[in-house]
Amino acid sequence: MRRLGCFGLIALLAVLGAAMLAFQDWGGRGPLNRNTSFQVAEGASLAQTAERLEKAGAIRSAARFKLFARLFGASAPVKAGEYRIPARLSAADILKLLQGGKTLQRFVTIPEGLPSVLVRDRLMAAKELTGPVAVPVEGTVLPDSYSFQRGDTRQQVLDRMQNAMLLYLARAWEARKPGIAVSSPREALILASIVEKETGKPSERRLVAAVYSNRLKRSMMLQADPTTIYPITRGRPLGRRILRSELHAKNGYNTYAMTGLPAGPICNPGRASIDAVLDPEQSNALYFVADGTGGHVFADTLDQHNANVQKWYALRRARGEM
Secondary structure (H helix, E strand, O other), rough: OOOHHHHHHHHHHHHHHHHHHHHHHHHHOOOOOOOOEEEEOOOOOOOOOOOOOOOHHOOOOOOOOOOOOHOOOOOOOOOEEEEOOOOOHHHHHHHHHHOOOOOOOOOEEOOOOOOOOHHHHHHOOOOEEOOOOOOOOOOOOOOOEEEEOOEEEEEHHHHHHHHHHHHHHHHHHHHOOOOOOOOOHHHHHHHHHHHHHOOOOHHHHHHHHHHHHHHHHHHOOOOOOOHHHHHHHOEEEEEEEOOOHHHHOOOOOOOOOOOOOOOOOOOOOOOOHHHHHHOOOOOOEEEEOOOOOOOOOOOOOHHHHHHHHHHHHHHHHHHHOO
């Protein structure tokens, strides 16, 4: 009897030991020694995923992972996508992560006013994206941060950027104020691209929009420097001062040599610049010049403007810039 009791105790201890090892293997700290990204392929089974987790060093045994998943885990399938698995994450929590579908989000950010050649550069620089992409038509991309997953194509992300612009422009156009200077969403986009390039100060956008709107209504030249630069570089930095010959060039964009709007947008304007064009400040201003603080001073008459220009020149001379 004593011998049977001893065997029973040994068996019980063995069972308890196995249970503790199982608990440790399933719910304890995992073997992964650093944070890593892990991709679950579309349609991958639990068994296939377990094999890849073992190869990645995230779990100790694919066979035990499958067994414990059936015994202790939820019945939901693993979801496709890229995941960030933290170091030492338990097998139980890895399963929850892959079943929950909280995938790793990557972003490509398009700042307001970025020209399309640089939009393409940013898409091409995102190494986790795949496939080629052409330079998008200027003005068709809505500046924002766009999430993507590893393996998405660059064209897919660009399509989302362009659809976002179409939707926002349509909604903004429906909410436009009466009596504005532009007569179509495309004209609004063109003028917004000029406003975007002319000021980086949010408080000025509606007033800059008012200046150009007033000029359009009076059939005055817009005389916007960024429109002179655009046909030279297609949006890339000029890196020098504008030449006098370039101010007289006739090319469909140079608003120093033509009245009305240029042939197309000169960048991808943001929401605030679009809104400013469709609801400009109530102002009689027709001119503006830099004030030396990053902003501008505005004038209703040419005499006022010339006086402001002389103040700007005096400030530049005092700074040693002229």
